[in-house]
Amino acid sequence: MNAPTALDDRPLLGRSQSELETWVTEHHQPAYRGRQLHQWLYQKGVRSLQQITVFPQKWRDDLNHIPLGRSHIEQRLEAKDGTVKYLLRLGDDQIIETVGIPTARRLTVCVSSQVGCPMACDFCATGKGGFSRNLAPHEIIDQVLTVQEDFQQRVSHVVFMGMGEPLLNLENVLAALTSINRDVGIGQRHLTVSTVGIPQQIRRLARYDLQITLAVSLHASNQDLRCQLIPSAQHYPLDTLLADCRYYVEQTGRRISFEYTVLAGVNDQPHHAQELAHHLRGFQSHVNLIPYNPIADAPYARPHGQDIEAFLGELEDYGLTASIRRSRGLDRQAACGQLRQDAQRAVQTHDPT
Numbered sequence: 001m002n003a004p005t006a007l008d009d010r011p012l013l014g015r016s017q018s019e020l021e022t023w024v025t026e027h028h029q030p031a032y033r034g035r036q037l038h039q040w041l042y043q044k045g046v047r048s049l050q051q052i053t054v055f056p057q058k059w060r061d062d063l064n065h066i067p068l069g070r071s072h073i074e075q076r077l078e079a080k081d082g083t084v085k086y087l088l089r090l091g092d093d094q095i096i097e098t099v100g101i102p103t104a105r106r107l108t109v110c111v112s113s114q115v116g117c118p119m120a121c122d123f124c125a126t127g128k129g130g131f132s133r134n135l136a137p138h139e140i141i142d143q144v145l146t147v148q149e150d151f152q153q154r155v156s157h158v159v160f161m162g163m164g165e166p167l168l169n170l171e172n173v174l175a176a177l178t179s180i181n182r183d184v185g186i187g188q189r190h191l192t193v194s195t196v197g198i199p200q201q202i203r204r205l206a207r208y209d210l211q212i213t214l215a216v217s218l219h220a221s222n223q224d225l226r227c228q229l230i231p232s233a234q235h236y237p238l239d240t241l242l243a244d245c246r247y248y249v250e251q252t253g254r255r256i257s258f259e260y261t262v263l264a265g266v267n268d269q270p271h272h273a274q275e276l277a278h279h280l281r282g283f284q285s286h287v288n289l290i291p292y293n294p295i296a297d298a299p300y301a302r303p304h305g306q307d308i309e310a311f312l313g314e315l316e317d318y319g320l321t322a323s324i325r326r327s328r329g330l331d332r333q334a335a336c337g338q339l340r341q342d343a344q345r346a347v348q349t350h351d352p353t
């Protein structure tokens, strides 16, 4: 007789309906229980198998040790404009940030892809806090479900603009994107991955030929300035990054969204607009101007409204498509990584050691 094969008891979140059907069959249940499990996991958003009331009580008790892969809401902060920022506690007690952003017809979730971030961009709070680890697919999917549940409303869009650099965690990010699309039911065109640019990875991503939006955090119009703001840019010349972006557009037929955090007096002068236009002319792209959200320990200032408008006007005069991103939830420390930075400070302040 064959030795029994070990049952797969990894977190259930991230598995497709057919994988769940296989899983329940291995647990000696009929396949239709897999379809029920899929619905309760992704549509009803249960946090434990005990909550799946259509399952026999005895089986639920037997399965008590099986992790679904859900996090715990450690803190929830709501801004005046309805934006909600969450600190989520993971299975190993690490803390990540997620933001729910409601607008007229949308509910957007800003997800983290790593605990912390190793890129150390000079104006980013997450970068100041160091790096711990990559997130697993279920930890990314959970963020979407958490916001969906809390708002009691279907999430329509997901952006990977929380903590971390998604292209340093490409495999898990791709698995999460697949499940968010297939299982949670959000269209690929409503999913955005934002990257500061990692050598080779934009080309790798291009080959998957996805219909997601790629956002590239540019922030500077020349290599020298970019290296000042983004240490990793030293190893990824602007020309190479832009060549990889062109390759991405050719492969996928999708335009690229260039993120440009505007730092008063640093990257918003007329010659910066001219340089940017020189690089992006004839490129299927969109420039998203993000007014800098002030953080502790960074020598930058938020630009005045009229200065950002002027910079936008210059870009448009050069024929670029550009817009200004309205800051959401500023009163709740909505800049990337800020809430966690504050929480860490609070812990450090109260920690007697």
Ligand code: SAH
Pocket: 121, 123, 124, 125, 160, 161, 162, 163, 164, 165, 166, 194, 195, 196, 215, 216, 217, 259, 260, 261, 290, 291, 292, 293, 294, 295, 335, 336
């Ligand atoms: N690592 C990825 C995704 C996370 S950051 C990336 O760099 O794209 C998401 C976006 O927020 C990036 O464009 C980043 O530059 C921007 N950002 C970070 N800190 C900011 C701040 N203090 N003010 C404004 N934008 C910020």
